[in-house]
Amino acid sequence: MDWQEEYKKKVVSMEEAAKQVKSGDVVATGLGIGACSTDMYQSILDRHEELRDVWILDAVQVRPSKLYDPQFMASIDGRINYMPGFGMVTIRKIHSTLQPDFLPVTSSDAGEKIGNVADVFMCMVTPPNKQGYVNLGLSNFYSMQVIRDGRASGKQRVTIGEVNDQMPTIFGNNWLHVSEFDYFVEHSTPMPAFGRAEPGDMEKKIAGHVLELINDGDTIQMGVGGIPEAVVSGLEGKRDLGVLTEMFPIGLPDLVKKGIVTNALKPFHKGITVATFCIGDQAMYDYTNENPVCEFYPASYTNNPAFIAQHPNMVAINMALFVDLSGQIYSEGLGNRMISGTGGQLDFMIGSYYSKGGKGITLVSSSRKLKDGTLASSIVPEPPPGTPVTVPRTLANYVVTEYGIAHLKYKSRRQRAEALINIAHPDLRGELRKSLKKIFYPAG
Numbered sequence: 437m438d439w440q441e442e443y444k445k446k447v448v449s450m451e452e453a454a455k456q457v458k459s460g461d462v463v464a465t466g467l468g469i470g471a472c473s474t475d476m477y478q479s480i481l482d483r484h485e486e487l488r489d490v491w492i493l494d495a496v497q498v499r500p501s502k503l504y505d506p507q508f509m510a511s512i513d514g515r516i517n518y519m520p521g522f523g524m525v526t527i528r529k530i531h532s533t534l535q536p537d538f539l540p541v542t543s544s545d546a547g548e549k550i551g552n553v554a555d556v557f558m559c560m561v562t563p564p565n566k567q568g569y570v571n572l573g574l575s576n577f578y579s580m581q582v583i584r585d586g587r588a589s590g591k592q593r594v595t596i597g598e599v600n601d602q603m604p605t606i607f608g609n610n611w612l613h614v615s616e617f618d619y620f621v622e623h624s625t626p627m628p629a630f631g632r633a634e635p636g637d638m639e640k641k642i643a644g645h646v647l648e649l650i651n652d653g654d655t656i657q658m659g660v661g662g663i664p665e666a667v668v669s670g671l672e673g674k675r676d677l678g679v680l681t682e683m684f685p686i687g688l689p690d691l692v693k694k695g696i697v698t699n700a701l702k703p704f705h706k707g708i709t710v711a712t713f714c715i716g717d718q719a720m721y722d723y724t725n726e727n728p729v730c731e732f733y734p735a736s737y738t739n740n741p742a743f744i745a746q747h748p749n750m751v752a753i754n755m756a757l758f759v760d761l762s763g764q765i766y767s768e769g770l771g772n773r774m775i776s777g778t779g780g781q782l783d784f785m786i787g788s789y790y791s792k793g794g795k796g797i798t799l800v801s802s803s804r805k806l807k808d809g810t811l812a813s814s815i816v817p818e819p820p821p822g823t824p825v826t827v828p829r830t831l832a833n834y835v836v837t838e839y840g841i842a843h844l845k846y847k848s849r850r851q852r853a854e855a856l857i858n859i860a861h862p863d864l865r866g867e868l869r870k871s872l873k874k875i876f877y878p879a880g
Contacts, residue, residue: 439568443614447599453621454479456594457556459488464550464582466559467522468496468713470575472598473625476558477501484512493539493550495522495577495777498628498715506530521546522777531774540824543682543712543780544739547581552589557582558596561612562603563622569611573603574627574721575713576610576732583616594618602626604721606714608731629717632686635666641838642799643667648841649795649834650674650751653701657681657744657784658753660715663799667753671696678702680747682739682780684714684730689723702747705731712738739780744787750794752784756826758800758814761853761872763832763844764825765798772822785827796833803861815860817871835859850876 437445457463457480465471471494480492481502492503502508503518504527519537520527530536541549550557559579561570572579586592597617601624614620635643643666650656650671655678658664668687671677678699679685688709691697699707712735714724724730737743744750756767757775765785769775788794803811814837829849835842835856842855853876857868 439564439614443564443568443620446614446617447620447622450476450479450621450623453596453619454483456596456619457483457487457490459490461555462491462493462553463556463558464493464554465557466572466575466579467494467577468498468575468715469627470559470572470577470579470713471497471499472558472560473623474499474501475623476598476621477503481512481516484515487515489514490516491519491537492516493519493521493554495520495546496715497524497526504530506533506535509535520777521550522779523774524776528775534773538774540778542739542778542782543577543735544741544783545736547578547734547736548585550578551582551585552591554582554586554592556594556596557586557592558598560600560603561597562605563599563601564614568614570597570599570614571603571605572610572612572732573606574715574724576608577713577735580609580612580734581736583612587616596621598623600625604725606724606730606732607726607728608710608733609737610732627718627721629721630715631717633660633662633665635662635669638801638838639663639666642801642836643670645836645841646753646797646799647671649797651749652676654678654749654751655680655702655747656685656751656753658685659683659755660686661755663755664753676700678747679709679711680738680744680750681711682713682735682784684709684711684716684720684724686716689719692729699729704746710738735780739783741783741786741790744784745790745794748792748794750788750791751797752788752795753797753799754781754784755799758816758819759798759835759856760816760818761856761868761875762849763829763835763852763856765827765832766819766823767826768824770823771820778826781826785831785833789831789833796831798827798832798835800835800837802837802839802859803864811861811864813860813864813868815856815868817868817875
């Protein structure tokens, strides 16, 4: 049969698609905007009385769902449960209950791992083009690899594409043929859009230090938030920057328009911004739609540390929750309470570490205010028990707070501690120095 006939035979209702889930299944969805819709999630959750031991696995949660409601999920515990791989602020409340499980992955290996655990995989796609290919749109990330590895291994029993005519088409290795899916659900919904963060004074101070480390011709990677927003705003005057990143950087259209980002000096994909997913505002989505200078690839490609390392002057910029006095970087949680996940931070820290002229930069505010009004340092002697290390001290390079830059790469443990204390909050440095004497020097 031709692809049009095959596609029509595979189109089913949302309820019919949800019926493909069986007890004992792990149901995985695409990342971020590439995940299924709120309605698709709900169609599965509505079956909780007839299902047992089903786990739903997602990452970067941008749509509301009862899946993230602690009270509701407690009521269906044992029937349908939740297991994220990367977390957003939207799931911190349910994480605090310890109800969800958690799948430890990095961005570069998420496709391989999820491909080996998912029985059912669902992702949002564009309608098929004239050749019978759907586009993964705003999130390739692990979707392509999960589908292909999962089906090749025989683990993935069902593959479902939620077809959304409002999904932008992004070029690159971002296409799948209709034959690679078992079912399609046609469902038109708007893309979740997010406004740009407004950096405050602290974010601007940190950004000012970061900008000292970025030179013309560097290739950059950065995440999202007030500090990256301030960095982007301060790039005026830089020239010929390249972009190899996980997520399209905020403000990319303006950076290209002003000649700040040209991608002209990269050894690979010259003239093209390379990423694996996008979350932004409608202007960003319009810019990336069918734009030949924007390409998506699987994260196993974009985040491969060996590939990243082949880019000279690779500057990786990522945020952390806190850093200990030896230089270990913590970005995922506090104790056994998860907040986020490793994501691409470790991938890009390794890649930039081995890049000629590369810089791995960790951003952290010097302190945070507790509920009682006291300050708690983000530079700590040691973490609470159970806290996962995101980047080991052997790979730590630059740490930046609003008080300056600590370059750790060539420093001993004691030297690192001194450098980090010098960029800690001034009111907290005395206690940190006492801790330094206690943990890194002999008693007496």
